[in-house]
Amino acid sequence: MNAIEIENLTVWFGAGPDRAEAVRGAALSIPRGASFGLVGESGSGKSTILRAIAGLIPTWSGRIAVEGDALQGARRDRAFHRAVQMVFQDPYASLHPRHTVDRMLSEVLWLHGFRDIDARIERLLSDVGLGRGFRFRYPHQLSGGQRQRVAIARALAPEPRILLLDEPTSALDVSVQAEILNLLSDLRTERGLTYLMVSHDLGVVGHLCQTTAVMRTGEIVEILDVETMRRLQPRHPYTRQLLEASIGLNLGARGAPAPAV
Numbered sequence: 001m002n003a004i005e006i007e008n009l010t011v012w013f014g015a016g017p018d019r020a021e022a023v024r025g026a027a028l029s030i031p032r033g034a035s036f037g038l039v040g041e042s043g044s045g046k047s048t049i050l051r052a053i054a055g056l057i058p059t060w061s062g063r064i065a066v067e068g069d070a071l072q073g074a075r076r077d078r079a080f081h082r083a084v085q086m087v088f089q090d091p092y093a094s095l096h097p098r099h100t101v102d103r104m105l106s107e108v109l110w111l112h113g114f115r116d117i118d119a120r121i122e123r124l125l126s127d128v129g130l131g132r133g134f135r136f137r138y139p140h141q142l143s144g145g146q147r148q149r150v151a152i153a154r155a156l157a158p159e160p161r162i163l164l165l166d167e168p169t170s171a172l173d174v175s176v177q178a179e180i181l182n183l184l185s186d187l188r189t190e191r192g193l194t195y196l197m198v199s200h201d202l203g204v205v206g207h208l209c210q211t212t213a214v215m216r217t218g219e220i221v222e223i224l225d226v227e228t229m230r231r232l233q234p235r236h237p238y239t240r241q242l243l244e245a246s247i248g249l250n251l252g253a254r255g256a257p258a259p260a261v
């Protein structure tokens, strides 16, 4: 059974003459334990797909199934939130400014029925590379990378099987982006997690994802595996353009890399 299956997904905003389709006819499937990337330029619909899965957008048609269960509208039950968690781009905005790390993690753990909260908080902090010293800090007492680690710990608290990652490193300094990507990669291996990650950066996706869907103006134009990406042999001209932009090369007609002029 696939972790996530999407068929003929159309997502729109507004109604009547104001209706605008942000995603049109998208299809993808992500096996359990796989890491799948969604790339494309700004406004191409990447986050909209993630948000529709998460239940943050009610206006969609088609089929979204998580672990075999078809989702309806924007209603998601407790079981969904236990299985699927989301990490947002901006840890500054996603953490409550007046809550300590301890409170943020305790609340999620309590909500999901865990009662050995003390031990779990210590384990979560250590799993994301933060020591006990961080437990009673407020977000403003943390660096951007540390905040994103807290956001990841909070997402892991319910012991999810699937993480939806919306540009998880793009708000961070370049120097900490790789640290967070490595952390995410290690966590996936250790916990057998499935990732669906949005990024505008092919380098980031190539680092973390085995398979990538390329989006342009609301449509998936190509789904390619990491090997095809590394060999610089995409089928679609738009993917070629993205690859060229990301590595600063001019790809020859058959995809052979030629030096940029």
Ligand SMILES: Nc1ncnc2c1ncn2[C@@H]1O[C@H](COP(=O)(O)OP(=O)(O)OP(=O)(O)O)[C@@H](O)[C@H]1O
Pocket: 013, 014, 021, 022, 040, 041, 042, 043, 044, 045, 046, 047, 048, 049, 200
């Ligand atoms: N709440 C909303 N109401 C109306 N239109 C929206 C809303 N959210 C997104 N859109 C529109 O949907 C389209 C896709 O947006 P989306 O955020 O999915 O793009 P994206 O590929 O994730 O881009 P970015 O990398 O900039 O986040 C855009 O044209 C955007 O303006």
